[in-house]
Amino acid sequence: MIEPTGPLGPVIRPRRMRRTPALRRLVAETTLEPRQLVLPVFVREGLSEPHPISSMPGVVQHTRASLRKAAAEAADLGLGGIMLFGIPSSKDADGSGAIDPDGILNVAIADVKAEVGDALPVMADLCLDEFTSHGHCGVLTDSGAVDNDATLAVYAEMARVQAAAGVDIVGPSGMMDGQVAVIRDALDASGADDVAILAYSAKYASAFFGPFREAVDSSLEGDRRSYQQDPANGLEGVREAMLDVEQGADMVMVKPALAYLDVVRAVREAVDVPVAAYNISGEYSMVEAAAANGWIDREAAILETLLSIRRAGADVVLTYWAAEAARLLRR
Known part of the structure; x- marks a missing residue:
């Protein structure tokens, strides 16, 4: 056998x-545990049985009953939380279903909270895009632009209604300037100062959101580039996260995850609150499609994907694989 050259050659052997x-x-430098994973789920008004989402194999639009079962399983698996998205049976220009105490998202919050109590943090998306007939994350001006400050007033009311329903954590995802401050003030003024805020701080105008739009029956007209971030900008994502922390965010998020791992790392180094990253629908569907074609080892790819997001610096990962990954990790 030929020994490695150099005086330290035979001694330095990392393979040991x-x-x-x-x-x-x-x-191992990085851990992946069920407590670090949050399961995003969709609940649709009026369904009598779960409805499969064709572009996201294995993911469904839940009924209220099947959502409760999914939440109970998530709690049993020791997941870090469940994030709720509501799909109403009707929409309007103002997204009024989002602030209706009897609207699908708000009754779903109450359902899940009744099912799991404090065993699982119950989170809810705080945005208007699922509820507006035009599909944007806010109310529009007469010219068709998203009105930032008018939208903030609606977000404040959404926060109050979700808090009344029992939510533990609200997730403002609309990328409106000042949204965290307005929501924090609204929660505190209504006596819900114990409700936490997971701010979608660096949310990019990504091509990987496609399957999600099927999942929420999106009616989007145009695009969201005037308020979601430009994929070219990393420093801006860090600035947005720092602004949200200053305004009272308890956690901040980077979304999507895989195409923005550099932003995840930069945000983790810049803030002193927990950092989440959202392993979004398109990232999920790419792996599922490749696995269905026999091109990759599906289970290994799932765990490697989630581990990479953790290694980049995310304390929490939102992923549609959360329940399955927890079962795989138990092995």
């Missing part, structure tokens, strides 16, 4: 610590 599964586990 990779030799067995137990050694690799001993020196």
